[in-house]
Amino acid sequence: MTQIRPGDIFPVPEPDQGWSREVMTVDDAIVWPAGPMQRIPMCGITHADGRDCPEAAIYRGDTRMMAPVAVETRPQPAARLPGTHLWGGQVFAHFGHFMTETIPRLWASTHAGVESIVFIGKHEQLQKFSPWQQDFLALLGMDLPVTFVTEPTRIERLMVPGQGFGLGRIARGTPEFRAFIGRLQDRIEPKGAERIYVSRTKTGKKGRVLNEYSIEQNLIAQGYTAYHPQDHSPAEQLAQYMAATHVIGLDSSAFHLLGFMARPGQRVAVVLRRNMMAYVNIQRQLEGMLGRSPDIINVLLGDWMPPRQKGANRESWGQVDHHRLVARLTDLGYLDRPEAWTYPDEKDFNIAFAKFRKRMGGEVVFRPVEVPIEKIVAAARKD
Structure with missing residues (x-):
């Protein structure tokens, strides 16, 4: 002791x-x-x-x-x-x-x-x-x-x-x-789609990325099923995560439940929605279950937040580079037809931004990523 x-x-x-x-x-x-x-x-x-x-x-x-x-x-x-x-x-x-x-x-x-x-x-x-x-x-x-x-x-x-x-x-x-x-895997029968996108498009004001709906619709066109965890019981979520061979999603608490069902051979891509270290615990949990690191994708351009807020948090919204996102997903083997992806234009961005600003109830500012969070994490680990 x-x-x-x-x-x-x-x-x-x-x-x-x-x-x-x-x-x-x-x-x-x-x-x-x-x-x-x-x-x-x-x-x-x-x-x-x-x-x-x-x-x-x-x-x-x-x-x-x-x-x-x-x-x-x-x-x-x-x-x-x-x-x-x-x-x-x-x-x-x-x-x-x-x-x-x-x-x-x-x-x-x-x-x-x-x-x-x-x-x-x-x-x-x-x-x-x-x-x-x-x-x-x-x-x-x-x-x-x-x-x-x-x-x-x-x-x-x-x-x-x-x-x-x-x-x-x-x-x-x-x-x-x-x-x-691990007893969960013994008690749950796999049920659900093989390729899923863990969506946050129904979470309202809670932290997301701008134009996430575009990501969701493109992944549906690529053969993925949009999955909204909050609409399902814990048993249903566990069954879906156990059935999935490919999982893509923005970093969120949903991945902790997925982490209990993750198994070697399953492909998991965590797309960062904020330039902060919260994803590290998800990465470590999945490492413990998968036996390897999940695919961490950081294509953040910056974070949107209230003016008085100095850094990203669980309610800030990220802005991602959609072209880089598609390139990373393709290189990692998650997309079969990247040429079919349709990208949001300025009009799409303005519509999404107006809805986001209304949800936040006031002015917001953009704080560009100066140092990607994974570099900060890597430097901290060296120390």
Whole structure:
């Protein structure tokens, strides 16, 4: 078991070794739920003597970043839960964070003698799973009772599994987590089109690229099926991703679910919709399942956003070079008839831009790509 000495920096979870693959026991643990909604809440687990339990936190990125802030001194909890229970972690309503940060400890759910799985919400109003989350957990065969802790609670014995998956290097997943999530492929029958485009044309204001409709229609003409994940249940999405031989899509949370079904031989192209590092976790997750990197396509010219915003985020809209996109897709073997592609003209752009500006509700500015994000990522990895 990993031992932490005063002054040490607790190591981030690694996909192949360390505490991410272990289960520790905390006797007389205290579980502290989150309070009001905030970006990084104060919550988590402490030992009986008040020491923080860093193994129970969520880690993001390649350097130490605990998502909940370590719990400070609070009044002793009045609630008690006898018996042996498993720490499930923090529940997020957001699709991508649920997939990457709520389920990474469930690989240990078969631990002998566990009476329930203990969760806390992202904030105090989140006290249960949504219907689609319940459906997904059922697909994983989760039949243990769930305990949602909504007030500080002392638990007789709490088993704390390592974070087997998440955002950062751990996105590749530990062998234990990959084996656990692999049960989805045993329980889902492939069903759907062989070539799909994971579309964001129905996501409204949420981050997209200008003239995405043109990309979608051209890919349909090339034999692809436009697939809108939000219109389908988790089981239906998993079945479609398992059936697909070729997948193209803008970088988004949908690829995290695809990442659970990805298999060697499947072709996956991730088209960047924003000049930011969010795609790296998708790339790492797919590497862990495919055994190789997916095809990352960056043909961004720049990002559109409100004037006060300084950089791309999940709601900014990218502008891509459609000619370069077609060239890359052709070189990588995703297109059979590139000569049939029809490109958006200035009129098409103006129509798309007017709709985008209306959705954003005001002025927007264009920030051209000065340094492609993959070069920034490569330089960071060298350091």
